[in-house]
Amino acid sequence: MSGELIFDFPTGPLDRYRKNATFNWKKLKIFLETERIIQFKDELYKEIKKYPILYSTPVTQTLNDIRHNTLKKMYTLLSIPSIQSFYAADVDESIAMATVLYSLDTSATIKMSVSVALFIATVLSMGTERHLSYVEDLLEKKILGCFCLTEIGHGTNARGMRTQATYDVNSKEFILHSPDFEAAKCWVGGLGQGATHAVVYAQLITPDGVHHGLHTFVVPIRDPNSMLPFPGIIVGDMGEKAGLNGVDNGFVIFNNYRIRRENLLNKNADVDESGQVLLFLTIIVFDEKIS
Numbered sequence: 001m002s003g004e005l006i007f008d009f010p011t012g013p014l015d016r017y018r019k020n021a022t023f024n025w026k027k028l029k030i031f032l033e034t035e036r037i038i039q040f041k042d043e044l045y046k047e048i049k050k051y052p053i054l055y056s057t058p059v060t061q062t063l064n065d066i067r068h069n070t071l072k073k074m075y076t077l078l079s080i081p082s083i084q085s086f087y088a089a090d091v092d093e094s095i096a097m098a099t100v101l102y103s104l105d106t107s108a109t110i111k112m113s114v115s116v117a118l119f120i121a122t123v124l125s126m127g128t129e130r131h132l133s134y135v136e137d138l139l140e141k142k143i144l145g146c147f148c149l150t151e152i153g154h155g156t157n158a159r160g161m162r163t164q165a166t167y168d169v170n171s172k173e174f175i176l177h178s179p180d181f182e183a184a185k186c187w188v189g190g191l192g193q194g195a196t197h198a199v200v201y202a203q204l205i206t207p208d209g210v211h212h213g214l215h216t217f218v219v220p221i222r223d224p225n226s227m228l229p230f231p232g233i234i235v236g237d238m239g240e241k242a243g244l245n246g247v248d249n250g251f252v253i254f255n256n257y258r259i260r261r262e263n264l265l266n267k268n269a270d271v272d273e274s275g276q277v278l279l280f281l282t283i284i285v286f287d288e289k290i291s
């Protein structure tokens with residue numbers, strides 16, 4: 001089986017070193033990866049080879065070209081059926097797929113992970129039916145997402161985030177506001193140029209002035225037709241980085257920017273029209289055998 005599964009390297013100057021090996025590298029590879037996963041990766045590589053746009057280019061590119069090509073690569077990857085079924089894959093296949101994609105193009109893979117997968121995963125895991133249209137629009141390429149948690153003043157300490165979402169009972173809207181520069185959302189992958197929508201983490205404040213902690217909102221950032229930011233939003237590009245330049249990292253500052261009440265991702269908690277916070281208990285059963 002191993003003979004059909006793993007081919008010999010082409011002969012060359014490294015042959016004499018390879019012959020010195022004191023173990024069978026093919027057996028070791030099968031032991032480490034399993035035949036199933038080697039076959040899975042092999043099929044994925046064969047499929048990817050059909051798309052020359054995914055091959056790396058030897059030409060030095062401008063920042064704009066890198067980003068443009070990364071976007072094209074991301075949409076090409078998303079069009080490949082076995083990559084579309086990423087979430088249906090088991091854990092071993094998911095890890096194998098990530099290994100293949102990261103070795104192919106780190107920027108395109110990360111862009112796909114944050115602008116598409118992370119956005120969708122957050123909306124699906126924290127939202128309800130009323131948010132499904134965002135997922136549909138994203139899969140139909142009408143919008144592009146991003147994930148806004150980190151602020152200039154807070155990264156690891158997520159509870160310390162200071163962006164505010166104050167409920168206005170008269171208009172039945174949330175008012176998103178960055179109290180100062182340190183509360184600007186920053187480093188957000190995909191926000192610099194391409195994102196039209198963001199999942200935003202903000203401190204929920206009800207009309208009685210009570211702070212209810214960090215909640216998640218889906219927020220329109222740019223008009224998908226003109227790509228211009230909506231009034232009340234200051235959004236910008238963090239520019240060239242030491243690496244991973246296919247991903248356009250950005251920042252956003254909210255200036256009393258209003259979003260609909262329904263934009264709160266409300267699986268675990270909601271705010272009703274009168275401004276009351278409703279908490280929902282979610283019990284997740286991981287293993288039926290645990291009593």
Ligand SMILES: Cc1cc2nc3c(=O)[nH]c(=O)nc-3n(C[C@H](O)[C@H](O)[C@H](O)COP(=O)(O)OP(=O)(O)OC[C@H]3O[C@@H](n4cnc5c(N)ncnc54)[C@H](O)[C@@H]3O)c2cc1C
Nearest residue numbers: 114147148149150153154155156157186187188189244249
């Ligand atoms: C390229 C890039 C892309 C990014 N993309 C996104 C994105 O899409 N969306 C987003 O929201 N964020 C994004 N981030 C932000 C990233 O998630 C944060 O950088 C990360 O959360 C760490 O925050 P920080 O940089 O403010 O570091 P800090 O939180 O200030 O931490 C600095 C150091 O102190 C240590 N430290 C912090 N707290 C403690 C503690 N209590 N005890 C011991 N040690 C501690 C940390 O381990 C770290 O070494 C991105 C960052 C980069 C660089």
